[in-house]
Amino acid sequence: MLRWLPRARVPAPPPAAAARSLVTAVPLAYVEMGGRGDRLPLVLLHGLFGSASNLQSVAKALACRGSRKPDLVERLISVDISPVLTSHISEFSAYISAMKSVKIPDGLARSAARQLADNQLREVVQLPQLRQYLLTNLLEVEGRYVWRVNLEAISHHLADIINFPIFHKPYPGPALFLRGSNSPYISSKHYPEIQRLFPKADIQDIEGAGHIVHQDKFEELVTAVLNFLPPL
Template sequence: RGDRPPLVLLHGLFGNHGNFQAVARALVRRGSGKVLTLDARNHGGSPQSPLMTYEAMSLDVQHLLTHLGITKCILLGHSMGGKTAMTLALQRPDLVERLISVDISPIPTAALSEFSAYISAMKSLKIPDGLPRSAARQLADDQLRPVVQLPQLRQFLLTNLVEVEGRYTWRVNLEAISHHLADIMNFPTFHKPYPGPALFLGGSNSPYISSKHYPEIQRLFPKAEVQYIKGAGHIVHQDKFEEFITAVFNFLPPP
């Protein structure tokens, strides 16, 4: 229905558009209007590229909007997707009716060494060809465990393990991600604020939107409101699904 601008959902690092499928369906059922989920470059089914900056990822979304004839959208991004969404809103405010950043601030994120370790562990994975999928996943899980202690996080990373002609490989472009990890953890410099409504939706158990970040949020997004979902960690939409859907839906413009 053409009552609201389409809602575009951008996933985080090592994710894919499937992370938001349940969210998209729930929002459409509530009457959000059209929802799009997409794979970032070097993730999911999107093309691989050696370049992995927020400017490049923002341009990808801009090209897609142009291709689909969308002149204004509502942008929601989680983590890396949130930084892509903020970059796009700051670069092209005319394209973004409003913005929702899920558990991420427009400042550098300090988990560089942690992610470097995950990437090294993923790169050093050894799985014999021709193993059944369940055995391959179990073996991969065992090999990642010493570095990636959280079972939930290992399961998330393993959604990127795919079988191509009997060989197991990573669907994400680990080389490009590893080369641009500092860019992904950082945030580009902007001087001109985004004038539209913005919602920073954090998990109360996550450190990624903290009161220390409020001045910078305020500087770049003067119309921002910050909300926390009680009991949620970094993956807010997974930890507190219903509360997340309600918060997002309530922030949408009236139809």
């Protein structure tokens, strides 16, 4: 069974004084893409600003091509992210500010609204494919356009989101780190920490891909994942 877990529905942040001590569990939304209920799932988790649609085509492709093995959860695949702090390379704060500043008149047609938002994001987000990724979060609600993701909550907790905790016990299973060759999120400086935490890790480049690997090199990503999974 292949299970796709989109984002949690994040509530608005509590007042600053209470935020330090309040931890609230929220339900995860998820979509099952097929398979049998008695099999352990292959779980796909999208990144920040992601939604259910981002990896849906990847999930369908993996499900159709035989990713229904009971031992799949014994392996780990990381797509263009390292087990290190990424604040020095992250531009999420700028993206949040740009998204907050988007102004769209009420009642505008969806295509026109997306084009207007795209134009307003262009100054900060130069890559067209990244703008399209962010625009998957633009929703029409009763004639008004709003962002699907809770920008206030993400902004409030961004430092925690992009941080990475210190782990002393390594993961003993097979691991695959897929690196977009045009992305800074996995660099050679990260290899020692990857090998420390994942001693069986294999690091592979997806040539020509940026951080959104599945969007830039879809077939190459699916092929790398299938090659890493146990044979049928």
